[in-house]
Every structure is written in structure tokens, then in C-alpha cells.
Amino acid sequence: MSTPGRGLxxxxxxxxxxxxxxxxxxxxxxxxxxELAQHFEVSRSVMREAVRVLESMHLVExxxxxxxxxxxxxxxxxxDPQVIRWRLAGADxxxxxxxxxVLRSAIEPVAAGLAAxxxxxxxxxxxxxxxxxxxxxxxxxxxxxxxxHDIAFHRVxxxxxxxxxxxxxxxxxxEVLAGRTHHEVMFEDPDPAAVTLHVQVAEAVRAGDGARAxxxxxxxxxxxLHELDVLAP
Amino acid sequence: MSTPGRGLxxxxxxxxxxxxxxxxxxxxxxxxxxELAQHFEVSRSVMREAVRVLESMHLVExxxxxxxxxxxxxxxxxxDPQVIRWRLAGADxxxxxxxxxVLRSAIEPVAAGLAAxxxxxxxxxxxxxxxxxxxxxxxxxxxxxxxxHDIAFHRVxxxxxxxxxxxxxxxxxxEVLAGRTHHEVMFEDPDPAAVTLHVQVAEAVRAGDGARAxxxxxxxxxxxLHELDVLAP
DNA sequence: CAGAGCCGAAAAGTCAGACTTATATGTCAC
DNA sequence: GTGACATATAAGTCTGACTTTTCGGCTCTG
Numbered sequence: 001m002s003t004p005g006r007g008l009x010x011x012x013x014x015x016x017x018x019x020x021x022x023x024x025x026x027x028x029x030x031x032x033x034x035e036l037a038q039h040f041e042v043s044r045s046v047m048r049e050a051v052r053v054l055e056s057m058h059l060v061e062x063x064x065x066x067x068x069x070x071x072x073x074x075x076x077x078x079x080d081p082q083v084i085r086w087r088l089a090g091a092d093x094x095x096x097x098x099x100x101x102v103l104r105s106a107i108e109p110v111a112a113g114l115a116a117x118x119x120x121x122x123x124x125x126x127x128x129x130x131x132x133x134x135x136x137x138x139x140x141x142x143x144x145x146x147x148x149h150d151i152a153f154h155r156v157x158x159x160x161x162x163x164x165x166x167x168x169x170x171x172x173x174x175e176v177l178a179g180r181t182h183h184e185v186m187f188e189d190p191d192p193a194a195v196t197l198h199v200q201v202a203e204a205v206r207a208g209d210g211a212r213a214x215x216x217x218x219x220x221x222x223x224x225l226h227e228l229d230v231l232a233p
Numbered sequence: 234m235s236t237p238g239r240g241l242x243x244x245x246x247x248x249x250x251x252x253x254x255x256x257x258x259x260x261x262x263x264x265x266x267x268e269l270a271q272h273f274e275v276s277r278s279v280m281r282e283a284v285r286v287l288e289s290m291h292l293v294e295x296x297x298x299x300x301x302x303x304x305x306x307x308x309x310x311x312x313d314p315q316v317i318r319w320r321l322a323g324a325d326x327x328x329x330x331x332x333x334x335v336l337r338s339a340i341e342p343v344a345a346g347l348a349a350x351x352x353x354x355x356x357x358x359x360x361x362x363x364x365x366x367x368x369x370x371x372x373x374x375x376x377x378x379x380x381x382h383d384i385a386f387h388r389v390x391x392x393x394x395x396x397x398x399x400x401x402x403x404x405x406x407x408e409v410l411a412g413r414t415h416h417e418v419m420f421e422d423p424d425p426a427a428v429t430l431h432v433q434v435a436e437a438v439r440a441g442d443g444a445r446a447x448x449x450x451x452x453x454x455x456x457x458l459h460e461l462d463v464l465a466p
Numbered sequence: 467c468a469g470a471g472c473c474g475a476a477a478a479g480t481c482a483g484a485c486t487t488a489t490a491t492g493t494c495a496c
Numbered sequence: 497g498t499g500a501c502a503t504a505t506a507a508g509t510c511t512g513a514c515t516t517t518t519c520g521g522c523t524c525t526g
Contacts (some may be wrong), residue, residue, distance in 0.1 A: 006295075007478090007479065007480090008479075008480070009285065009479095032506070032507090033506075033507070034506080034507095042480085042481090043480060043481045043482070044481085044482085045278055045281075045479090045480070045481070045482090046479085046480070046481085048278075048282060048507090048508085049281060049282055049285045052242065052282045052285050052286055053285055053286065053288075053289040055286075056286040056289050056290065056313075056315070057289065062239075062507070062508095063488095063489085063506090063507080064487075064488045064489060064490095064505090064506065064507045064508070065487095065488065065489040065490055065491095065504090065505055065506055065507070066489080066490075066505095066506075066507085067505095067506065067507080068507090073397075074397070074400065074401075076401075077312075077313060077314070077401075078397055078398060078401050079310075079312030079313070079398070079401065080289075080310060080312070080313065081310070082289070099396055099397050099398050100398065102343075102347075102396050102398070102399075103340075103396070103398045103399070105343065106339050106340050106342075106343035106344075106399075107336075107339050107340070109339075110335075110338065110339035111339070114335075163332055163335050163336070164306075164307070164311055164332050165311060165312070165332050165333065165335070165336045166335075166336070166339075167307065168307075168309075168310075168311050168312065240507090240508065240509090241508075241509070242508095265477070265478090266477080266478070267477080267478095275509085275510090276509060276510045276511075277510085277511085278508090278509070278510070278511090279508085279509070279510085281478090281479085284478095295478070295479095296477090296478080296517090296518085297476090297477065297478045297479070297516075297517045297518060297519090298475090298476060298477050298478070298516095298517060298518040298519055298520095299476095299477075299478085299518080299519075300476095300477065300478080301478090467526100468525100468526090469524105469525090469526085470523105470524090470525085470526100471522100471523090471524085471525100472521105472522080472523080472524090473520105473521090473522080473523095474519105474520095474521090474522100475518100475519095475520095475521105476517100476518090476519085476520105477516105477517090477518095477519100478515105478516085478517080478518105479514100479515075479516070479517090480513105480514080480515070480516090481512105481513090481514080481515095482511105482512100482513095482514105483510105483511095483512100484509105484510090484511090485508100485509080485510080485511105486507105486508075486509070486510095487506105487507085487508070487509090488505100488506095488507085488508090489504100489505090489506095489507100490503105490504095490505085490506105491502105491503090491504085491505100492501105492502090492503080492504095493500100493501085493502075493503095494499100494500090494501085494502095495498105495499090495500085495501100496497105496498085496499085496500100
């Protein structure tokens with residue numbers, strides 16, 4: 001999914017990023033570039049590059065004569081896909097999953113409403129195909145196949161909305177759905193009602209019925225939130 | 234608002250970032266680190282740090298033997314506040330402003346609904362104060378004072394929602410509102426209906442009426458979208 | 467002529483060391 | 497106590513040499 005080993009500084013980030021987002025260094029903690037470089041056994045140049053990246057994510061702040069101080073959580077760039085991945089891999093995965101699901105519940109219905117007005121014929125076809133794929137994999141413990149089509153479905157909706165901000169949430173939704181399937185205790189087969197709703201959304205979008213697409217999608221996200229309440233109270 | 238001169242690499246970014254987001258280098262363009270370093274009259278180390286930051290924003294991709302290639306727009310981290318600022322400062326400001334306003338229209342109503350259920354007494358007080366401030370500055374060409382209270386109002390709503398993803402959009406909303414006031418041709422006095430709606434939202438939140446807060450906020454954002462249609466068709 | 471494999475050059479990547487600059491903090495005089 | 501000043505510290509910058517990857521062309525072969 002991401003790019004694991006893109007240079008030495010990348011490997012440093014793979015350890016340091018998760019550590020910071022996991023709260024291993026409490027906000028206000030001070031790190032020193034030289035010490036970090038020694039600890040990771042890399043040159044200072046490499047370490048500096050890593051720090052710059054963390055800084056651009058607002059995870060840390062580098063100040064002369066002080067060092068690299070960890071910022072409080074509320075200042076992090078929580079929409080950075082990398083940060084999202086790190087946090088989903090860490091201890092507060094459940095909390096993060098809930099935040100993102102609430103975000104979905106706000107965005108996706110609106111996106112679906114817009115998609116109904118703007119989706120191309122090709123996108124409508126893709127949507128139907130995805131929905132059918134979900135139906136096909138909805139029974140018999142075939143969660144992996146179901147997941148693939150589920151992700152694709154929501155990606156198409158977000159892309160078809162014509163709004164770039166919505167479209168870029170495709171990756172986030174993918175992470176959430178994957179996380180739900182793989183790590184939360186999910187039912188062995190997906191909720192039949194949800195499957196039906198997806199099919200109906202595809203129909204509504206094809207028919208250009210924005211209000212209906214929005215309402216149906218709202219039901220999907222409400223269901224997702226409810227499921228989260230039941231399985232991870 | 235941001236941190237303008239945080240080192241040499243920051244100053245490089247201040248010119249290179251806007252240039253890329255403005256589409257000055259079409260997707261696929263190849264830059265060379267050494268040339269850039271020469272052009273900006275900085276050392277390679279500094280240039281490399283700048284490139285790393287751009288890379289973490291998914292604006293460019295650095296590959297051996299190839300160079301630094303500009304990524305297509307659809308891959309950018311468009312939620313990065315820095316990227317948002319750069320784009321708002323550039324040529325496609327109107328387009329960007331519209332995207333962000335649509336985003337607001339999806340998020341803020343839901344946030345207001347949640348805020349009604351979770352806002353602390355202090356937050357309710359702040360909200361009322363902001364609304365009153367808006368009323369006080371709603372006449373007599375006092376747009377600046379109005380803007381300050383408008384921004385504060387929406388910040389509080391987003392924060393009070395209790396969702397960190399919503400809360401972090403405070404800066405984005407601030408940019409949008411500021412951009413609207415300063416650069417789009419805004420009416421000399423704000424829409425009285427909008428002012429009233431803000432007061433009513435504050436009341437609804439204080440009363441704990443989520444559905445009403447959500448609906449009223451929806452009206453605010455619909456108004457904002459409509460205003461955008463009228464002023465920047 | 468096509469495909470596999472080899473080779474060289476180009477550009478990023480890495481490192482080490484010396485130097486500069488800002489700045490937090492302690493010290494001292496008043 | 498308060499101000500100015502000195503000092504130590506850690507980030508910031510620059511340079512030059514070296515390493516590593518990999519693209520693109522070349523040749524060799526079938």
C-alpha cells in the first residue's frame with residue numbers, strides 16, 4: 001500500500017513515526033538530533049531529513065538550542081495518510097477507527113448525493129459492478145472478496161462526487177474498511193441490509209436521484225457506526 | 234498564521250511549494266536536486282530537506298537515476314494545511330475555495346449536531362459570545378471584526394464536536410472564511426439571515442438540540458455555497 | 467528481427483567533519 | 497529584583513568525497 005523502504009530516512013520514520021503517534025514520547029518531550037542519529041545508526045543528514053518530514057506533519061517542532069520537541073496531539077496533521085496509518089497500527093486504533101467512521105458518516109452521504117448528479121456512465125457501471133461483487137461475496141465467509149468490492153464501491157462514489165477533497169478520502173475509507181475487517185471482530189458474513197443498501201445506492205446514482213443516494217448512504221454509515229458501537233463499546 | 238522563515242529550507246519551500254501547486258511544473262516534470270540547489274543558492278543538504286518535505290506531501294517523488302518528478306494533482310495531500318495555503322494563494326483559488334466550501338457543507342452540520350450533545354458549559358458560553366460578536370459587527374462595514382468572531386464560532390463548533398478529525402478542520406475553515414472576506418468580492422455587510430442563523434445555532438447547542446443545530450448549520454453552509462455561486466459563477 | 471543480458475553513466479543517497487547561528491540560561495553588577 | 501552581558505548548547509549550514517541504484521543503450525545470441 002505505502003512505500004516501505006524509500007531510503008534510510010524512510011526506515012527511520014517507520015520506527016520513529018509510530019513511536020511518536022503512539023504517544024511513546026509525551027507532548028513536550030525533547031529529542032536531540034545527534035542522539036537520534038546515533039540511536040538509529042545513521043548520519044546526521046539522514047536524521048535531519050527524517051525530522052523535517054515529522055516537522056511537516058506537525059508531529060514535532062525543531063528549535064535551535066532546544067532540540068526537537070514533540071507537539072501535542074491536537075496539532076498533528078491527522079489527515080496525513082501516513083499519520084493515519086501509523087495511528088491505526090498503534091494502540092489507539094479503536095479510537096482512531098471511530099473518529100474516521102464519524103468522518104465517513106459526514107462525508108459519504110454528501111458525496112453520494114453529488115455523485116448522483118455528476119457520475120459518468122462509466123462510473124455508474126463500475127458502481128453496479130462493485131455492488132454485484134459485494135452481493136456475490138456476501139455469503140460463505142468470503143470477507144476478503146467482499147472487502148475488495150466494498151472498498152472499490154466507496155472509492156468510486158467519492159471520486160464521482162467531483163470534489164477533490166472527497167476523492168482524496170478514498171484511501172482513508174479503504175484503511176477503515178480494511179481495519180474493520182481484519183482487526184475488529186467482524187461478523188462472519190456482512191450485514192445483508194448493508195449489502196442491499198449498496199445495491200440501492202448504485203441504482204439511485206444511476207437514476208440521478210441525489211436525495212435518495214444521500215439518504216441511503218446515510219443509512220450505510222449509520223449502520224457502520226452502530227456496528228462499531230456493538231463490537232467495540 | 235504559519236511559520237514563514239523556519240530555516241533556509243523553509244524559504245526554498247515558500248517559493249517551490251506554491252510553484253508546484255500552481256501547476257507551474259506539469260505532472261511528470263523532472264527536477265534535479267543539484268540544479269534546484271544552484272537555482273536557490275543553497276547547499277544540497279538544504280535542498281534535499283526541502284525535497285523530502287515536498288515528498289511527504291506527495292507533491293513529488295524522488296527516484297534514483299531519474300530525479301525529482303512532480304506527481305499528478307490527484308495524488309497530492311490536499312488536506313495538508315500548508316498545501317491548502319499554497320493553493321489558496323495561487324491561481325486556482327476560486328476552484329479550491331469551492332472544494333473546501335463543499336467540504337464544510339458536509340462536515341459542519343454533523344459537527345454541530347455532535348456539539349449539541351457534547352459541548353461543555355464553557356464552550357456554550359464561548360459560542361454565544363462569538364455569535365453576539367458577529368451581531369455587533371454585522372453592520373457598518375466592520376467585516377474584519379465580523380470575520381474574527383465568525384472564525385472563532387466555527388472553530389468552537391468543530392472543537393466541541395469531540396471528533397479530532399473535525400476539530401483539525403478549524404484552520405481550514407478559518408482560511409476559507411478569511412479568503413472569502415479578503416479576496417472574493419463580498420457584500421459590504423454580511424447576510425443578516427446568516428447572522429441570525431449563527432445565533433440560533435448557539436442556542437440550539439446550548440439547549441442540546443442536535444437535530445436543530447445540524448439543520449440550522451446546514452442552512453448556513455447552503456447559504457455559503459449559494460453566495461459562492463452568485464459571486465464567483 | 468526480437469529478446470536476454472550486460473555495461474556504463476547519471477542522479478539520488480549517504481557519510482563525516484568543520485563551521486555558523488540563534489538562543490536559553492546562568493552570572494554579575496546595579 | 498532587574499537589567500545587561502557572557503557562555504554553552506544544539507540546530508543549522510556547507511562542502512567534498514564516496515556509494516548505490518537504475519535507466520537506457522549496446523551487444524550478443526537465437
